[in-house]
Amino acid sequence: MSIKYEVNVPVTSDQFIELLRESTLGERRPIDDRDCMEGMVKNSNLMVTAWNDGKLIGIARSMTDFHYACYLSDLAVHREYQKKGIGKRLQIITxxxxxxxxxxxxxxxxxxxxxxxxxxxxxxxxxWVLDREQNIGS
Incomplete structure (x- = not known):
């Protein structure tokens, strides 16, 4: 198994959704909301990915200013590749x-x-988390 790690290479929404489905994150992400998923991929400014033979098998998707704070929104590894150090490596590269x-x-x-x-x-x-459905100030 030859895993290749990349920083900020293009990832399609379909690749991202498939990876989330094949990891534990699919249960907690809006994978059926295509617009949301496309926005998540498009608007991330730091994505570290793991690939095996051209297949996306891991991702660390973040939003950051690179100096003070980096929010690691998604760290996902395909079920078949978990417990092999891929998630740790994605975090280290991030x-x-x-x-x-x-x-x-x-x-x-x-x-x-x-x-x-x-x-x-x-x-x-x-x-702290404020869901969008809540009315601010009420």
Whole structure:
């Protein structure tokens, strides 16, 4: 198995959706909302990908200013390739693209807490989420 890692190479919405379906993230992402998925791919400014024979098998999709904060929105690895160090490598390459003081921030699914702790992330209970459906100020 020869895995090739790339930074900011084009990824189609179909490739992204297929990878999410074949990883645990498909359950928590709007994979049936084509416009949303296309926007997620188009508007990310840092994507590190893993490929095997031209097939997308892993992605670290982020939004960042490269100096202070990087939000790692999606870290997904195809089920058949999990537990081979691909997710860790995607995260390491992502960090390598950032400035020395840039924090890598993510929101983990409860089942993934031990995985991120193993990678060296520290739990921070100060994350807040405001869903769009909620009326601000009411």
């Amino acid at each position: 960090q390598g693209e950032l400035g020395p003081k840039c924090k890598l921030i993510l929101v983990a699914a409860p089942a993934a807490n031990s995985y991120y702790e193993h990678l060296g992330f520290k739990n921070n209970p100060r994350c």
